[in-house]
Amino acid sequence: MSAVCRKATPDDIEPLFQMIQGYAEKGIMLPRSRKVLERQIGEFVVAEEEGNVIGCGSLCQLGHDLVEIRSLGINEGYKGRGIGSMLLEALVVEARRRKIPKVMALTYEVSFFVKNGFAVVEKEIFPEKVWTDCIHCKKQHACDEIAVLKVLN
Numbered sequence: 001m002s003a004v005c006r007k008a009t010p011d012d013i014e015p016l017f018q019m020i021q022g023y024a025e026k027g028i029m030l031p032r033s034r035k036v037l038e039r040q041i042g043e044f045v046v047a048e049e050e051g052n053v054i055g056c057g058s059l060c061q062l063g064h065d066l067v068e069i070r071s072l073g074i075n076e077g078y079k080g081r082g083i084g085s086m087l088l089e090a091l092v093v094e095a096r097r098r099k100i101p102k103v104m105a106l107t108y109e110v111s112f113f114v115k116n117g118f119a120v121v122e123k124e125i126f127p128e129k130v131w132t133d134c135i136h137c138k139k140q141h142a143c144d145e146i147a148v149l150k151v152l153n
Helices: 010-025 034-043 083-097 110-115 127-132
Strands: 004-007 044-049 052-063 066-074 102-107 119-121 146-151
Touching (some): 004 083, 010 034, 010 044, 034 044, 044 083, 083 102, 083 110, 102 110, 110 119
Parallel strands (some): 066 102
Antiparallel strands (some): 004 044, 044 052, 052 066, 102 146, 119 146
16 A cells, blocks of 8 residues: 555644654654644645554745745655655645745755755755744754755746
8 A cells, every 4th residue: 555645634643743753852853742733733744554644744934935844754664665755745736835936944864855856055045944943943053954945936
């Protein structure tokens, strides 16, 4: 059976929390509380296989012309099957639907994003991101993530 991508529902909060927490404990994703996930559930898409949530991603509007891809992750054992690209494409489609021309992410998986049509850019071109999230990050003054951008046409 192959994975399907769908909008997240409140029933997905616990599996989302567990997946994001696992990445956060490795220092590669910002943690999200269950309360935050509850508030932001409408921004998430999930990959599901045989009734199990196996991947997720979300969009965060940073400005009138910019959204960020956040919390993009796949459970161990499901990587390398195109599920991340499927989630990423669903988020890009949603940005297009909203008529938002720029999609960015901060990532350690640069080659994945480049393969999916993003370009590496200087993170300083995103002051919206810095003031939204970076002020809460323990790596704020020594950020080692790479900024990527896709301009939609």
